[in-house]
Amino acid sequence: MTQHLASASNTLSKFGTFAASVCDWLTDLIFPPSCGNCGIVDYRFCADCRDQLTSLPLEALSKSVESLDGVCATGKQDSILEAAVKSFKYHDALELCDPLAARLAASLNQQQWQVDTIVPVPLHADREIERGYNQSDLLSQLLAQARGLPCEPAWLARIRGTSQQAQLAASERRQNVAGAFQAKAEVAGKSILLVDDVITTGSTLIECALALRAQNATAVYGIAISTPHIYR
16 A cells, blocks of 8 residues: 555656646746847857856955955856846756856865865755755855865755845845854864855855854855955
8 A cells, every 4th residue: 555655656746747847848938038148039048148158257356254254256246247147046047057156166266265165055945945946056066076075055054034135225134134044063163165146245144154153163255156346
């Protein structure tokens, strides 16, 4: 009986996956995607724009952020880099993960940071289910492979839901994420690199760093694809 139930459950699961795929296909058929940079139809981010992204010079912008030992971004949040981040984050343009992670790796190579472990900035479970993935986690996995470092997404959790930072004024962002993160004891004695997509006020990274330091992380750095402000 148990075997039959397990088989039925597996069949239903496969059917659910198939149904979801059909729904996605129908949605794309009726409302075809368009490139997040140039607008050409049937591509979330077309090949020409990906080539432009790949050839975009690295800026390795840096700034000082409270509670972190160093923070940098690979470029300014405008033009094609802004379009790429938004397409990757909000519109399922997962083909951008490789070139964006490559920018992170190149930027990290320019820093003199001693890093033990890479940790992505976490999404709340509800938000991750809604989006289908955590863009920072995907970037972290590729960056960790490129640098030969461990990636530990489970070491930092978002323990309460928060509003999207992009929708808030700068003065509201710190309060929005205050106390929203909790780190595991495994971070003790480790130098941690936090990975996010965009650094604006730094509020999210600060709260993550405070949670990591509360569990005795020895150093915390932050890296992101872009920032709306230039820091030298």
